[in-house]
Amino acid sequence: MEHVHIYQRDTILPWQIIREGETRIGQVFHFLPNNDTLAAQLQQAKQQGVQFVLFGIPEDIGPRANCGTRGADRGWEAFLKRFINQQSTQFFSGKDILLLGHLDVADLQEKANLLPPTSKDYLATLRELCSQLDERALPILTEVFKAGLEPIVIGGGHNNCYPIIKALYQAYGNHIGCINLDPHADYRALEGRHSGNGFHYANKDGYLSAYYVIGLHEQKNNQAIFDALSEKHFRFDSYQNLYIRREKSLSDSVFDAKTYLLEHAKQFGVEVDMDSISFxxxxxxNIGGITLGDAEHMVYESAQLRQSRYLHLCEGAPSQHPMGLSAGENDVGQGLSSLVCAYIQGRHLVEDM
Structure with a gap:
């Protein structure tokens, strides 16, 4: 299929740590043979025991199109370097994971990098490139869902929630929902695609019918966003409500979100914007976010519902670490890996509420 860079075991060997007497997760991954259509290969992988499909979208076009900073294109590689070298044990083996590869966006990234930030059409061009990202990601994700597999998508910006939600809709039909751990609702104006309005576009286009945001910051979203969420009867628990006023615990918030999604969605996705996590x-x-442990708890609990269909982790930008890229790769890699493990362990405990 066009625009997907499929990995083989040799792809990760330069990063793989081999130690006698130990088995690392990267040593037990499944890989596609790359000798048939993507749909046929995914079906074959499912027959071999695969449940989860790791897929990277290494871009920062969406955040920049939202007037944000660069660096989210490095989140996928930081994750992979860390994740493949975790131990495969009785608690987490990795034997039901397929490492698919990443979306080929190098040409779009190059176009974005060549744009002068001072040009009058800078944002408009980035937003058009973001729409092209949507178009490239959509058919790949749709095939994953149609195969009955669960994508774990590592970004990249939060703009990529839109093609994931649309793909889930195309594979499963209507009544799609999302639980999102995020200080931002990403429900900005419909002004051209970017990382700040993916959920708004998904609802406007008829793909998203239920939405619950945990940790929404009361001062980082404009009033129009709160009004739009209220108009659609979408729900949220603010960061201030959970951590400052402490009117509700995080566990209660996650329980309420799960109950809401069961009432209003037939299938749903778990979304985490990494800027919800302090430092x-x-x-x-964000210096005033939640702990990584709280984020892991939210993901773990959300994953246990039978209707959960994907995990999307976005906005990790290693180059934004105050101590430099190497420190950033370490922190982002650890954070993303921990959240992926939490999701998969939660999925192994699927329940009906």
Whole structure:
């Protein structure tokens, strides 16, 4: 299929740590043979015991199109370097994971990088490139869903929620929902595609019918966003409500979100913007967020519902670390890997509420 860079075991060997007497997750991954259509290969992988499909979208066009900073294009590689070298044990083996590869966006990234930020059509051009990203990601993700597999998508910006939600809709039909851990609702105006309005476009286009945001910051979203969420009867628990006023615990918030999604969605996705986590190197650096442990708890609990269909982790930007790229790759890689493990462990405990 066009625009997908499919990995083989040799792809990750330069990053793989081999130690006698130990088995790392990267040593037990499944890979596609790359000798048939993507749909046929995914079906074959499912027959071999695969449940989860790792897929990267290495871009920062969406955040920049939202007047944000660069760096989210490096999140996928930071994750992979860390994740493949975690231990494969009785608690987490990795034997039901397929490492698919990443979306080929190098040409779009190059076009974005050549744009003068002072040009009058800078944002308009980035937003058009973001729409092209949507078009490239959509058919690949749709095939993953149609195969009955669960994509774990590592970005990239939060703009990529739109093609994931649309792909889920095309594979499963209507009544699609999302739970999103994020200080931003990403429900900005419909002004051209970017990382700040993916959920708004998904609702406007008829793909998203239920939406619950956990940790929404009361001062980082404009009033028009709150009005739009209210108009659609979408729900949120603010960061201030959970951590400052402490009127509700995080566990209660996640329980309420799960209950809401069961009532209003037949299938749903788990979304985490890494800028919800304190001191994580991200596109929108945040010193007043939640802990990584709380984010893992939210993902773990959300994943246990039978209707959960994907995990999307976005906005990790290693170059934004105050101590430089190497430190950023370490922190982003650890954070993303921890959240992926939490999701998969939660999926192994699927329940009906």
């Amino acid at each position: 994580m190197p991200v596109s929108a650096y």
